[in-house]
Amino acid sequence: MTVLTVDDVVGELRDGMTVGVGGWGSRRKPMALVRAVCRAGLRDLTVVSYGGPDVGLLIAAGCVRRVVTGFVSLDSIPLEPHFRQARQDGTVELTEYDEGMLYWGLLAAANRLPFLPIRAGLGSDLMRINPTLRTVQSPYPDGSNLVAMPAVTLDAALVHLNRADRRGNARYLGPDPYFDDLFCLAARRRFVSCERLVSTADLIESGPPQGLLLNRMMVDGVVETPHGAHFTSCVPDYDRDEAFQREYATAAASPDTWGRFRAAYLYGDEEHYQKAVAAR
C-alpha cells in the first residue's frame, strides 16, 4: 500500500489496458485520475464504466478504443456529447450491456467465476450485437435458459471515495456506494482517490461500519484529491457543478469551442484545473 499522486497512478497504467472507472453517470467519478490519464495521453484503452463525463473526457483525449457499458449519461443532460459524437462518427468501439448485466459481469470477476447466469438480455438485440454472448441451461428441473454473462475482468480500477486512510481503507458518506467495491474486486490493480486522507481512527469515527466500502485487500494505491470528483457529485462533500457541466457539454459541440474549453481548463495539471474552476 502506498500513498500516491495522480501521476503516480497513471504511471502504473499502460496503453491497451482494460480500465474500470467507478461512480455512476455523473456521480462520484474519479475525475482527477481521469484528467491525469488524459494528460498522459494513454492510448487504446478499453473503458468499463457506468459511463458519464469520465468516458467523454477520455474519448475527447483520444485514449479510448472501446467502451463497455449500459449507458453514457451526464444525468441532468441525458447523453454524453463526446460519446454520442464518437458513436456517430464510428471512432470508438462499443460493448453494450444491460446495466444489471454489467453488475453481474463485475460480480463474476470479483468471485473468479467465468460467468454468472442472468435473465437480462434474453430476447433483446443484445444477443445480436454481442455475438460472443452465450446462454446457459439450468441443470435443474426448471431447465431454463439464461444469459451466461461473462466475467468483466479489469487490468486496473479507478474509484473515488469521500474518506480513506493511508492503508487503503476507505468509506463513502453519500447515499449510494455505486459499484466501487466490485470494480476493485474485479481488477488486478486498484487505485482509490479520496476527498480527504485521514487517520484510521478518524476514518472509523466518520460514519457507520457499513460505509467502509474498501479494505486493504482491495486497494493498491491511495491518492488524496480534494474536489477530485469535480464536476460530478460527491455528496455530502459537494453536489454536481451543474453550471460547469453545462459549460463542458456546450463546449463539446464543435472542435473550436472544445479547443477553448481545453485551453482554459485542461492544459495544466490538477492544481491548475482546480484553480481555473475556482476562478471562473
Place this chain on the structure above:
Amino acid sequence: MSRADVCVAACADAWRGDGAVLASTTGLIPRLGARLAQLTFEPSLLLTDGEATLTHADEPEGWLPYRAVFGVVAAGTRHVMMGASQIDRFGNQNISCVGDWHRPTRQLLGVRGAPGNTVNHTTSYWIPRHEPRVFVEHVDLVSGIGHDRGAVEIRVVVTDLAVLDFTTPDRSMRLRSVHPGVSVADVEAATGFPLTVPVSVPVSRSLTGPELALLRERLDPDGLREFR
C-alpha cells in the same frame, strides 16, 4: 382539466392493483402519476427520490441503492414506466440508437436497464409525442423486449393522445381509450402500424376532484406538467 392532467391520471392507473412493488419512472408525468397513485388508491406502492432513498408520502422510509434495485428487478417486484424512442405493435422498445447499431445515425441513451426490466417484471411506457416515427413497424434495436420476445407484461402505453394496451389474443397493441378531444382517426394517423380498435372506444378518465386538488396543491403546484 388539461390534457396533462388526463395523462397523469392514465399513468397513475398503470399501477392500480400492484400492491407493494417498486414503481420506477422516467419523466415528470409518470412520476406525478406514481406519486398520485401512492397518495390515493395504491398506498402500498414503493417509490424512491430518484436516487437511493425510498419515500412514502414524500418522506424517507428506507434505503435502496442501485445495486439493490437490480435485486428488485431480478425478483420481479417492480413495475417500471420507461420512455421509448421507438415502439412496435408487440411492445418492443428502442432507447439505444437510431439506425444501424454498428454506426448509428443518432446515438441515444443506450439500452440502460430495458432488457432486464422487460424480461423480469411489468413494464409500461410514457410517450409524450404520439407520432409515426415513434410507433414504428420495426424498432431499429430491441432494448426492451415485447410480447413476441418473452416480455413478462407490457401493461399500458400512455401517450399525449391515448392509452394503449395489449389485451388482444396475440398480445399486440390495442387502443384502450382516447383522451378528451382526440378522435380514433387522430390516433390511427399518428401510429405507424395497424392498431386493434374496439367498436366503441371510451374517453380516457378525468382526475377526480380530490386527485386534481392533490395534483394542483401538493404534487405540482407550479404546473410544470403543462410544459412537458
